[in-house]
Amino acid sequence: MGFMLNGEWKSKDYTHSEKGEFKRDATTFRNRVQNGGQFEPESDRYHLYISWACPWASRAVIMRELKGLQEVIGLSVVDPYMGKDGWWFSENPGCIPDKVNGAQLLREIYLLADPEFTGRVTVPVFWDKKEETIVNNESKEIMRFFDTEFNHLAERNITFYPDGYRQQIDETIEKIYQPINNGVYRAGFAETQQAYDEAVAELFEELDYWESILADQRYLCGPVLTEADWCMFTTLYRFDAVYYLHFKCNLRHLSDYPNLHNYLLELYQLPGISSVCNMDHVKQHYYRSHPFLNPKQIVPAGPELDFEAKHNRDDLPGGPPEALFE
Numbered sequence: 001m002g003f004m005l006n007g008e009w010k011s012k013d014y015t016h017s018e019k020g021e022f023k024r025d026a027t028t029f030r031n032r033v034q035n036g037g038q039f040e041p042e043s044d045r046y047h048l049y050i051s052w053a054c055p056w057a058s059r060a061v062i063m064r065e066l067k068g069l070q071e072v073i074g075l076s077v078v079d080p081y082m083g084k085d086g087w088w089f090s091e092n093p094g095c096i097p098d099k100v101n102g103a104q105l106l107r108e109i110y111l112l113a114d115p116e117f118t119g120r121v122t123v124p125v126f127w128d129k130k131e132e133t134i135v136n137n138e139s140k141e142i143m144r145f146f147d148t149e150f151n152h153l154a155e156r157n158i159t160f161y162p163d164g165y166r167q168q169i170d171e172t173i174e175k176i177y178q179p180i181n182n183g184v185y186r187a188g189f190a191e192t193q194q195a196y197d198e199a200v201a202e203l204f205e206e207l208d209y210w211e212s213i214l215a216d217q218r219y220l221c222g223p224v225l226t227e228a229d230w231c232m233f234t235t236l237y238r239f240d241a242v243y244y245l246h247f248k249c250n251l252r253h254l255s256d257y258p259n260l261h262n263y264l265l266e267l268y269q270l271p272g273i274s275s276v277c278n279m280d281h282v283k284q285h286y287y288r289s290h291p292f293l294n295p296k297q298i299v300p301a302g303p304e305l306d307f308e309a310k311h312n313r314d315d316l317p318g319g320p321p322e323a324l325f326e
């Protein structure tokens, strides 16, 4: 693992507090896409760099798929194995090399944007071909741009940030971030027993909470499918295959939660979603890229998961927007 210091690649572990708690570094590029701004929503102007393995990057590529922006925004996919040079491009199955900048390593993209860049080299990256720079590398903001700023270019007339729900969506994304989305990492990358114990307790407390909410509510914010659900989805999808074992989030399997599990199946089975989920990349990445957790880098064979199994969520009021099926 490494990071850039004034444009130089240095080997560096993740950041931890004195108590051994994992601390995620702040995101570095935070420009906005907006009409009338420096970064106007335009066709064939932007490119998205992702990893199929990464739950954050998956938020962005899911929204690109749901909105029907595949012809408008290009895509590159890094190799699932993140070694000492960080993310890199390959011709391995499921990967899409960088045809825009011809980079071999993702960090080259960061250096093109800022030759003196200091920070972690993370996915997703939203690249502007016109200004030749990184617009933004914060997943929830990229997801929001795709959802709200590209409507005139999107194939589907659909939104996951509807009026009347916006405050609740923002609050829910915030509410699940520390205990769940980042919580699995806080458990997995904890450097002390206490830091791990606290992260795991918070994680399962929050999962228990949503399990009870989803008993009679179809989605996190009510009967309407929103961005908050997609933020939840990318963590739940990886839970039993990776977080349960590799990150020791093993009080319960996700599949032990009937409501969360059925909710996960429903979201996975919506049009286009399985095409942007790649469990092989997920497992290859996590089990091979953290030798401090899994020194022999052996990728476990299981668990056997059936994301196509029938779900029971149609019993509840609400449902996905009809435009999704057109």
Ligand SMILES: N[C@@H](CCC(=O)N[C@@H](CS)C(=O)NCC(=O)O)C(=O)O
Pocket: 001, 002, 026, 027, 053, 054, 055, 056, 057, 086, 120, 121, 122, 123, 124, 137, 138, 139, 140
């Ligand atoms: N704040 C970022 C976090 C992205 C992130 O941490 N991505 C991970 C992959 S799951 C990464 O690229 N890590 C590489 C590193 O930290 O060196 C977001 O939500 O977009």
